[in-house]
């Protein structure tokens with residue numbers, strides 16, 4: 001019996017609704033293979049914050065570092081400032097564990113028609129830089145309470161940071177179509193983006209000369225994603241551009257409730273973190289109707305990362321069949337509950 005310890009952070013809102021479905025699916029998926037998950041469930045999040053004045057205990061990073069992976073639901077609550085919830089939990093995990101890749105696959109499913117005219121097939125991967133760029137820690141508020149009150153945010157791109165995300169994207173493009181699109185905004189206004197372009201081009205020339213690299217301005221790329229998504233395969237993007245493009249692509253497929261993400265430390269010096277792309281969805285929390293597929297698919301990405309690509313493929317085949325059979329939550333036009341979708345995925349696995 002092989003055992004994997006995983007830190008489970010269900011978090012806020014719909015996080016605790018979708019998480020149990022994913023855990024049950026993963027338990028069922030690995031059991032026939034002599035593998036067992038040891039779920040280290042942590043009560044961290046906004047409720048914890050209200051009681052303790054912080055999102056996680058001071059030794060949370062050490063606690064998670066002793067496990068093989070982190071499995072996160074969502075964080076964010078209407079009654080706690082996003083500054084506290086995000087800088088107190090999600091962002092420190094990504095940074096402390098140097099999870100500099102945020103890998104976000106998006107694809108169409110039989111049984112879901114796309115939100116786009118002509119129902120195009122979508123199958124792409126966003127490789128999002130996950131620890132620097134527009135999300136740098138250099139920023140703040142100034143002159144509060146005066147007529148000069150101000151806020152500032154410094155985008156900060158390092159050569160090291162752009163090189164390593166570009167290298168990772170080159171590897172993904174090699175495995176797929178050989179086409180790589182780099183999202184940029186280098187038409188003279190933003191100082192950081194010509195730097196991004198230069199480094200991406202250098203990395204591709206050195207490590208992926210056989211690839212077809214296209215640098216596309218982010219505004220035009222957003223339009224292209226809805227007009228011609230089939231022309232896109234692997235997209236490498238900065239932190240903010242990748243964030244926006246991933247919700248756009250998932251929305252184009254039909255719902256952000258199905259989209260997964262892997263926050264990876266490819267060197268495996270630290271645990272990686274797996275989570276759906278969506279947030280805590282306070283507008284539907286507590287009703288049992290959240291789509292659990294994003295969480296389940298994130299679990300499949302975790303299986304792949306832990307060395308079980310075949311089991312990951314079985315889970316993916318199971319939820320693909322369930323979606324194809326029309327057992328879907330209201331965000332996809334169905335009437336199934338969160339628990340019904342979870343049960344259907346387990347039945348499809350068996």
Ligand code: NAD
Nearest residue numbers: 074075076077082257277278279280281283284290291331
């Ligand atoms: P959201 O992703 O939570 O919700 C956006 C819309 O999508 C809502 O209408 C919601 O009902 C719907 N939706 C999302 N997930 C769904 C699912 N699984 N099934 C069905 N419908 C789903 O984004 P938001 O409303 O902008 O943010 C809410 C909170 O979540 C904020 O506090 C935000 O900061 C936080 N957030 C956290 C994460 C994270 O934990 N990684 C990601 C995004 C947003």
Ligand code: IPM
Nearest residue numbers: 076086090243276277278279
């Ligand atoms: C995501 C989220 C986060 C991000 C927020 C909640 C900080 O939108 O994981 O996509 O922008 O990274």
Ligand code: MN
Nearest residue numbers: 243244247277
């Ligand atoms: Mn996002």
